Amino acid sequence: MVAVLEFADVTVRRGRSTLLDRVSWRVGEGERWVVLGPNGAGKTTLLQVASAQIHPTDGVAGILDEVLGAVDVFELRPRIGLTSAALADRIPGGELVRDVVVSASYAVVGRWREAYDDLDHDRARELLASVRADHLLDRTFGTLSEGERKRVQIARALMTDPELLLLDEPAAGLDLGGREDLVSTLSVLALDPTSPATVLVSHHVEEIPPGFTHAMLMRAGRVVASGPIREVITEELLAETFEMPLVLVFEGGRWTARRRIVPRPGG
Numbered sequence: 001m002v003a004v005l006e007f008a009d010v011t012v013r014r015g016r017s018t019l020l021d022r023v024s025w026r027v028g029e030g031e032r033w034v035v036l037g038p039n040g041a042g043k044t045t046l047l048q049v050a051s052a053q054i055h056p057t058d059g060v061a062g063i064l065d066e067v068l069g070a071v072d073v074f075e076l077r078p079r080i081g082l083t084s085a086a087l088a089d090r091i092p093g094g095e096l097v098r099d100v101v102v103s104a105s106y107a108v109v110g111r112w113r114e115a116y117d118d119l120d121h122d123r124a125r126e127l128l129a130s131v132r133a134d135h136l137l138d139r140t141f142g143t144l145s146e147g148e149r150k151r152v153q154i155a156r157a158l159m160t161d162p163e164l165l166l167l168d169e170p171a172a173g174l175d176l177g178g179r180e181d182l183v184s185t186l187s188v189l190a191l192d193p194t195s196p197a198t199v200l201v202s203h204h205v206e207e208i209p210p211g212f213t214h215a216m217l218m219r220a221g222r223v224v225a226s227g228p229i230r231e232v233i234t235e236e237l238l239a240e241t242f243e244m245p246l247v248l249v250f251e252g253g254r255w256t257a258r259r260r261i262v263p264r265p266g267g
Helices: 043-050 073-079 085-090 097-106 118-130 146-158 176-191 235-242
Strands: 003-014 017-028 032-036 058-063 080-083 164-168 197-202 214-219 222-228 246-251 254-259
Touching (some): 017 043, 017 197, 032 043, 043 058, 073 080, 080 146, 097 118, 146 164, 235 246
Parallel strands (some): 032 214
Antiparallel strands (some): 214 222
16 A cells, blocks of 8 residues: 555654654555544654654655655645645635635635636535535634534635644533534544545544544654554553543444543552
């Protein structure tokens, strides 16, 4: 299987802090990965490297058959779909949803003097429909709920027909209904064989959509475990990752986790 991402001992340092510590990782075409870990595990830094936003301090980062440091990142980035809180913060609140999506064609945030044809607008409308957000076409981004913004960002990320889709904590800030709606949307994408290879970063096993095939657990910038999802999402490995005893339940294609209560001696 062709590698979409291939990291070899990737390390990222900032001052005296090591954000990623010798991470080796391979994502193949058609795979759907979830990356889990506590705050400070290095998950967002991992996606920054994978999206060609930053370069590793050491090691080799291969992305879509290119190597960071030996490729023009401005040519590489349009081949990658990305959603993140940082990107959402850059979208003008007064921007129409149709323009938020279509402007991804030029890798810009905010319409200026770019020209788009009917095919661009038709594709934007189809993508919004695929994430159940086409009714928002003429709304402004600033008037959307958090859940609606997440779906619009996913449509934008898919606008350029990317070869790799990166989702950085897409369910952050959502209430229960919004989270479940988003998980359902992501599951439809994951189960579609025409969707690009996907990497989803999260803190919670409850946010893993059905259809995801692989998982990686991280702690303190290092990989705890990675591989097929049912081999990695286990009580033992999650307990090691989050440093607490856990009860893990898998039912109806979804996981839930809670802390295991250990009775005190004589209690």
